[in-house]
Amino acid sequence: MVSIKIRGLVKRFGSVVALNQLDIDIGSGELFFLLGPSGCGKTTLLRSIAGFHLPEEGKILFDGDDVSQVPPHKRETAMMFQSYALWPHLNVFKNVAFGLEERRVKKPEIKDRVEKALAMVKMNGLGNRKINQLSGGQQQRVALARALVVRPRCLMLDEPLSNLDAKLRIEMRTEIRRICKEFGLTAIYVTHDQKEALSIADRLAVLDGGNIAQVGTPEEVYRKPRTALVAGFIGETNLVDGQVAFQSGDQIYVKTAIGELVGRPSNPDWKPQPDERVTISVRPECLSIDVSPPAQNAIAGKLTESTYLGEVAHYSLSVDGREDPIHLSELNPRRVIRDTGETLYATAKSEDIVLLPPR
Amino acid sequence: MHKGLATTIYGFTIVFFALFFVYPIWHTVKEAFVTPEDTFTLVYIAEIFKNPIYVEGLINSFYMGLFTTLLSLLIALPLALMANHWDFRGKEILNSLILVPLILPPFVGALGIRQILGQAGVLNAFLIDLGLMDANAPHDWLGEGQLLGVVLMNALHLYPIAYLNISAALANVDPAMEEAAENLGCHGIRRLSRITLPMIMPGVFAGATIIFIWSFTELGVPLIFDFGRVTSVQIFHGIKDLSGNPFPYALVVLMLVATVFFYLIGKWLFGRDIGASSGRAATGRVLKPASPMANLLCIGSFVFVTGLAILPHIGVTLLSLSEQWYGSILPRHWTNQHYLDALGHPLTLNSIGNSLKYASLATVMNVILGTAIAYVVVRTKLPGRQFLDATAMLPLAVPGLVLAFGYLAMTREGQRFDFLVLGENPIIILIIAYAVRRLPYVVRSAAAGFQQTSVTLEEAAQNLGCPPLKALTKVTLPLIAANLIAGGLLAFSFAMLEVSDSLILAEQQQYFPITKAIYALVTSLGNGPHLASALGVWAMAFLAITIVGAGVILGKKLGALFRV
Numbered sequence: 075m076v077s078i079k080i081r082g083l084v085k086r087f088g089s090v091v092a093l094n095q096l097d098i099d100i101g102s103g104e105l106f107f108l109l110g111p112s113g114c115g116k117t118t119l120l121r122s123i124a125g126f127h128l129p130e131e132g133k134i135l136f137d138g139d140d141v142s143q144v145p146p147h148k149r150e151t152a153m154m155f156q157s158y159a160l161w162p163h164l165n166v167f168k169n170v171a172f173g174l175e176e177r178r179v180k181k182p183e184i185k186d187r188v189e190k191a192l193a194m195v196k197m198n199g200l201g202n203r204k205i206n207q208l209s210g211g212q213q214q215r216v217a218l219a220r221a222l223v224v225r226p227r228c229l230m231l232d233e234p235l236s237n238l239d240a241k242l243r244i245e246m247r248t249e250i251r252r253i254c255k256e257f258g259l260t261a262i263y264v265t266h267d268q269k270e271a272l273s274i275a276d277r278l279a280v281l282d283g284g285n286i287a288q289v290g291t292p293e294e295v296y297r298k299p300r301t302a303l304v305a306g307f308i309g310e311t312n313l314v315d316g317q318v319a320f321q322s323g324d325q326i327y328v329k330t331a332i333g334e335l336v337g338r339p340s341n342p343d344w345k346p347q348p349d350e351r352v353t354i355s356v357r358p359e360c361l362s363i364d365v366s367p368p369a370q371n372a373i374a375g376k377l378t379e380s381t382y383l384g385e386v387a388h389y390s391l392s393v394d395g396r397e398d399p400i401h402l403s404e405l406n407p408r409r410v411i412r413d414t415g416e417t418l419y420a421t422a423k424s425e426d427i428v429l430l431p432p433r
Numbered sequence: 434m435h436k437g438l439a440t441t442i443y444g445f446t447i448v449f450f451a452l453f454f455v456y457p458i459w460h461t462v463k464e465a466f467v468t469p470e471d472t473f474t475l476v477y478i479a480e481i482f483k484n485p486i487y488v489e490g491l492i493n494s495f496y497m498g499l500f501t502t503l504l505s506l507l508i509a510l511p512l513a514l515m516a517n518h519w520d521f522r523g524k525e526i527l528n529s530l531i532l533v534p535l536i537l538p539p540f541v542g543a544l545g546i547r548q549i550l551g552q553a554g555v556l557n558a559f560l561i562d563l564g565l566m567d568a569n570a571p572h573d574w575l576g577e578g579q580l581l582g583v584v585l586m587n588a589l590h591l592y593p594i595a596y597l598n599i600s601a602a603l604a605n606v607d608p609a610m611e612e613a614a615e616n617l618g619c620h621g622i623r624r625l626s627r628i629t630l631p632m633i634m635p636g637v638f639a640g641a642t643i644i645f646i647w648s649f650t651e652l653g654v655p656l657i658f659d660f661g662r663v664t665s666v667q668i669f670h671g672i673k674d675l676s677g678n679p680f681p682y683a684l685v686v687l688m689l690v691a692t693v694f695f696y697l698i699g700k701w702l703f704g705r706d707i708g709a710s711s712g713r714a715a716t717g718r719v720l721k722p723a724s725p726m727a728n729l730l731c732i733g734s735f736v737f738v739t740g741l742a743i744l745p746h747i748g749v750t751l752l753s754l755s756e757q758w759y760g761s762i763l764p765r766h767w768t769n770q771h772y773l774d775a776l777g778h779p780l781t782l783n784s785i786g787n788s789l790k791y792a793s794l795a796t797v798m799n800v801i802l803g804t805a806i807a808y809v810v811v812r813t814k815l816p817g818r819q820f821l822d823a824t825a826m827l828p829l830a831v832p833g834l835v836l837a838f839g840y841l842a843m844t845r846e847g848q849r850f851d852f853l854v855l856g857e858n859p860i861i862i863l864i865i866a867y868a869v870r871r872l873p874y875v876v877r878s879a880a881a882g883f884q885q886t887s888v889t890l891e892e893a894a895q896n897l898g899c900p901p902l903k904a905l906t907k908v909t910l911p912l913i914a915a916n917l918i919a920g921g922l923l924a925f926s927f928a929m930l931e932v933s934d935s936l937i938l939a940e941q942q943q944y945f946p947i948t949k950a951i952y953a954l955v956t957s958l959g960n961g962p963h964l965a966s967a968l969g970v971w972a973m974a975f976l977a978i979t980i981v982g983a984g985v986i987l988g989k990k991l992g993a994l995f996r997v
Contacts, residue, residue, distance in 0.1 A: 124616060125616075126612055126615075145615075145620065146612070146615045146616055147615045147616070147617075147618045147619060147620040148618070149616075150618070151616065152616060152617065153612070153613065153616045155609040155612070155613055156609070157607055157609050159607060159609035159610045159612065159613040161610055161613075161614075161628060161631075161632065162632070163631040163632055163634070164631075172614070172617055172619070172627075173617030173618060176617055176618035176619045176623075177618060220613075220617070224617060224618075
C-alpha cells in the first residue's frame with residue numbers, strides 16, 4: 075500500500091485560502107483521520123489527494139512520486155462519498171464491477187472479485203438488487219465494496235457514516251477498521267465526529283482554517299492537545315486563562331481568576347517563563363468533587379446544575395471571577411448532589427492539568 | 434381549503450375533461466368503427482392499409498416525427514452538456530436566446546425556409562454567385578418530397594424543449610456520481626456514455642416524447658411546404674368532404690394508436706425509471722471557468738444554433754419587406770407596402786382581433802382552472818388528487834390534431850354539442866380547445882409555485898384571524914403571481930400560434946384566427962405570400978414581447994413547464 079507525503083500544499087478558492095501550506099505524512103497501511111470544524115479544509119484536502127482539486131502550490135507524493143497534476147481517474151485511489159454516489163441505473167453488482175471493467179479485468183475474474191467484495195461487506199447474494207431497494211446501511215456497504223474491489227492504492231472515506239443512525243454508525247466504524255487492517259490498506263477518513271476518530275484511527279490530524287492544528291495518535295491528541303482549539307474540539311474541556319507564577323520541577327504554578335492551578339505544558343519543548351500568559355485545559359472527567367477544600371488545585375463554586383445519566387453525573391459550578399461555569403463529571407456516581415446553591419470544591423491532579431499557549 | 438370547495442374543483446375538472454377531452458376522442462374513435470347502419474366494422478381501418486397513399490402518409494409522418502426528434506436531440510444535447518460543464522461568457526443571455534425559437538411560429542418560419550432553400554432561393558443564389566453551382570441547373574434542396582424542409586423547420590422550432598429537459602435532468606445529477614466514476618478510472622466520453630447519459634435518460638426521453646408527439650402530427654409546417662403526403666395533411670384535406678367520409682376518422686384513430694404505441698416502445702427502451710438518486714448531494718456542482726478555447730466553442734455553438742433557428746424568421750421578415758425576391762441573396766427592391774396592405778386587408782386586422790380574443794379568454798380560463806387544480810393537488814389531502822394531476826397533464830400526450838378533429842365531430846350539426854358553435858361562430862369551442870391543450874403548462878407552473886411557497890405562511894394568516902380563502906388570496910396568490918403570469922403568458926403565446934384547432938374549427942372567414950388567415954393568404958394568388966409574411970411578422974413581434982416577459986419573470990423555472 076502507498077505512503078503519502080504532502081508538502082507545502084496550498085489550495086485557494088478565489089480569495090479564500092482553503093489549505094494553507096500543509097505538510098502531512100501518512101504511512102503505508104495507516105488509518106489516518108482528518109478532523110475539524112466545518113469549513114476547516116478537511117474535505118478539500120481529501121479531494122485534493124483524490125485529484126478533484128488541483129493545488130496552486132505544493133506537492134502530493136504517492137510512494138515518493140509526485141501526483142499533484144495527475145487527473146483523478148489515473149490516481150488509483152478509491153473514494154467512498156458522503157452521499158455514496160451509487161449509480162441508480164446500475165444494480166448492486168454492476169456498481170461494484172464498474173471500476174474493474176474500467177481496469178479491463180477479465181469477465182470471470184470480475185465476477186469472482188465482485189462476489190468476494192460483496193461477501194466481505196456482508197451483502198452476498200444481493201447483487202441483482204436495485205440501488206433504490208437498499209436501506210441506508212446497505213447502500214453504505216455497497217459503496218464500500220465498490221471502493222475496495224479495485225484494490226486501491228489508497229482508500230478515501232468522506233464522512234461515510236454521516237447518513238446512518240447512531241447504532242449502525244458504531245457497528246460500521248468497527249467494520250471499516252477491520253477491513254482496512256485485514257487488507258493493510260492506507261486509508262484517509264474525513265469526519266467531524268470525534269468519537270469515530272478516537273475509536274478507530276491510527277493517527278489523526280485536526281485542521282483549523284486551512285492549517286494543521288495537531289497530528290498524533292488519539293491518546294496524544296486527547297490527553298496532550300497542543301492548542302485550545304484542539305482541546306475544545308476533541309472532547310469536552312474547561313479552558314481557563316492565566317499567568318505563570320513560578321516553576322517547581324516539571325510543575326508550573328499558574329495564577330488564574332479562579333485560583334492557583336498547578337499543571338504541565340502539553341508540549342515538552344515549551345518552557346513557559348514566569349509572567350507568561352497561558353491557557354489551561356482541564357477535562358470534566360479529570361475533576362473530582364468534594365465538600366471540603368482540597369490542598370491543591372481547589373476550585374470553589376456554587377452548584378448551578380446537576381444531571382444524572384446513570385453511568386455518569388454532570389455538574390456545573392458557577393465560580394467567582396468567571397462567566398462560564400466549570401463543568402465536571404463523575405463516573406459511577408454513588409450519590410448525586412442536587413442541592414443547587416451549595417458551595418462545592420472541584421479539584422484535579424496536576425498531571426491532568428494541561429498548559430497551552432494563550433488562546 | 435374547505436373540503437367542499439376542493440371536491441367541487443375536483444368534480445368540475447373531471448367533468449370538464451370527460452366532456453372536452455375524453456368525449457371528443459371517443460367520438461372520433463367511434464366514427465372510425467361504426468357504419469352508417471350503426472354496426473361495428475373494421476373495414477375503414479383495413480381500407481387505409483389497402484390505400485398506398487394513406488400508407489405512404491403514415492410512413493412519412495413517422496419519419497417526420499422520428500427525424501425531427503433525433504435532429505432536435507442532436508442540436509440540444511451538446512449545448513446542454515456545454516452549459517452544464519463550463520461557465521462561459523454571456524451564458525445567461527445565450528441561455529435565454531437559445532429558447533426563443535420555441536415561440537417563433539414554425540408555420541410562418543416555413544415560408545422563410547422555402548425562400549432560403551427553394552430552387553430560386555438564397556442558398557442557391559449564394560452558391561451561384563460563388564461559382565459553385567450552375568445557374569441553369571440549380572439544386573433542389575428541399576427535394577421532391579420536401580420532408581427535409583419540414584424536418585429542419587420542426588427541429589429548429591422544437592429543440593428548446595429537449596434543451597430544457599436535458600438541462601433540468603443534468604442539474605439533478607449529483608456531481609458525486611460523476612466523480613465516483615472518475616475516481617474509479619472512467620473519464621471523458623466513456624464517463625459521459627456510461628454514467629451521465631444513462632442517468633439523464635428519463636429527462637431526455639421526456640423531452641423526446643413531447644417533440645415526437647408534436648412533430649408526428651404537425652400540420653402547419655407540411656401544409657405551408659405543400660407536402661401533402663403526410664397523414665396530418667391528408668386528414669386536414671379529408672375534412673372538406675367530411676359528411677359521410679369515414680377515412681379521416683380512421684386516420685385520426687391510427688395516429689392516436691401510433692402515438693401511444695411509439696410512446697410505450699420508447700418508454701420501454703429508454704424511459705425506465707432508474708430510481709431516485711440516493712442520499713443528498715454533498716457538494717454543489719462547481720462549473721469550470723471556460724478556457725479561451727472553450728469560451729469560443731460554447732459561444733460559437735450557442736450563437737450558431739440560435740442564428741440558424743431564427744434564420745427562417747429573418748427570411749420571412751425580409752420577404753415581407755421585399756417587392757420581389759427571386760434568385761438573389763437579398764431582395765433587390767424593398768417596400769413597406771405589404772405591411773400597409775396587410776393592415777388594410779379585411780382578413781388580417783380581423784384575424785388579429787379574433788386571435789387576441791380567443792387566446793386571452795382561453796388564457797383566463799387556463800389560469801383560473803390551472804391554479805385551482807394545482808391548489809387541490811399540492812395543498813389538500815383529497816384522495817385521488819394524483820389522478821387529478823395526471824389527468825391535467827394528459828393533453829400533452831394527445832396530438833392536437835386528434836382533439837381538433839374530435840371537437841369538429843362533436844359540434845357538427847345534429848350532434849349533441851352543436852350549440853357550442855353559435856350559428857357559424859366557433860368562439861366557444863375554440864376557446865375550450867385552446868384551453869384544454871395548454872392547461873398542462875399552467876398547472877405545472879402553478880404547482881411549482883405552491884410547492885415553493887410554504888403552507889405555514891397561509892397558516893400564519895389564518896392563525897391571526899384571516900379566513901382560509903382570504904388567506905389564500907392575500908398571502909399565497911401574490912407570492913406565486915410570477916408563476917401564474919409566466920404560465921399564462923406561455924399559454925397565451927401558444928394559443929396565438931395554434932394551428933390544428935384553428936385551421937380545422939374556424940370555417941368562416943370572419944372568424945379566422947391569425948394562423949388560419951396566414952394559411953388562407955399563403956394559398957391565395959398574387960401578393961398573398963408577402964401579405965402572409967407581413968402578418969406573420971406582426972404576430973412574431975407580438976409573441977416576442979410576451980415570451981421575453983415570461984422568461985424574465987420566471988427565469989430558470991421555465992424549464993419545469995415542459996416536463997411530462
